[in-house]
Amino acid sequence: xxxxxxxxxQQATKDPYVFDFLAMTERHTExxxxxxxxxxxxxxxxxxxxxxxxxxxxxxxxxxxxxxxxDLLFYHLKLRCYMxxxxxxxxxxxxxxxxxxxxxxxxDDLMAHPDDKPTIGxxxxxxxxxxxxxxxxxxxxxxIGIAEWRTSLEDSLPDELISSLPSIETLEAELALEAARLxx
Numbered sequence: 001x002x003x004x005x006x007x008x009x010q011q012a013t014k015d016p017y018v019f020d021f022l023a024m025t026e027r028h029t030e031x032x033x034x035x036x037x038x039x040x041x042x043x044x045x046x047x048x049x050x051x052x053x054x055x056x057x058x059x060x061x062x063x064x065x066x067x068x069x070x071d072l073l074f075y076h077l078k079l080r081c082y083m084x085x086x087x088x089x090x091x092x093x094x095x096x097x098x099x100x101x102x103x104x105x106x107x108d109d110l111m112a113h114p115d116d117k118p119t120i121g122x123x124x125x126x127x128x129x130x131x132x133x134x135x136x137x138x139x140x141x142x143x144i145g146i147a148e149w150r151t152s153l154e155d156s157l158p159d160e161l162i163s164s165l166p167s168i169e170t171l172e173a174e175l176a177l178e179a180a181r182l183x184x
Contacts (some may be wrong), residue, residue: 019047019122019151025138030089033149034058037087051078063108070103081117082107085124092128092146096138104142124149 055073072085104119121144133146
């Protein structure tokens, strides 16, 4: 990607993504995650950032008679390219990149307009080893990223920040005191 597009693509991705608007239990599947994100697509778009348009879920890609389904497909209006998001409810495995890379190539060939820029891929995993992810990405020349997702904001904060935050009980007590002060 040219430097300006590369900077914009970098801004369009982050790590981790916080899905605190989802109603999920600890045990969930990739499909559960996908259904919840689609159900809350407006909030998901806000978490992704500006410029994204939702294209579809389980987008069918037919490749020489074989069917594949990309979990989520978006179009970035400023970058003028598609973004394929592959969801994993497990820890990152390097093999996931092959699947995502194939989806990206298929979207470029089957769906993109000739004036569109190359498709961006984003692999959202429950967790990742950053060193393993770096090694796995080293051979890729396509715009692809790996990020973790969380279902609560607290899970995405550094430990030193979490320990400095007041408890819910403390906040409730302070709010009750403030309400009493204002009301009385």
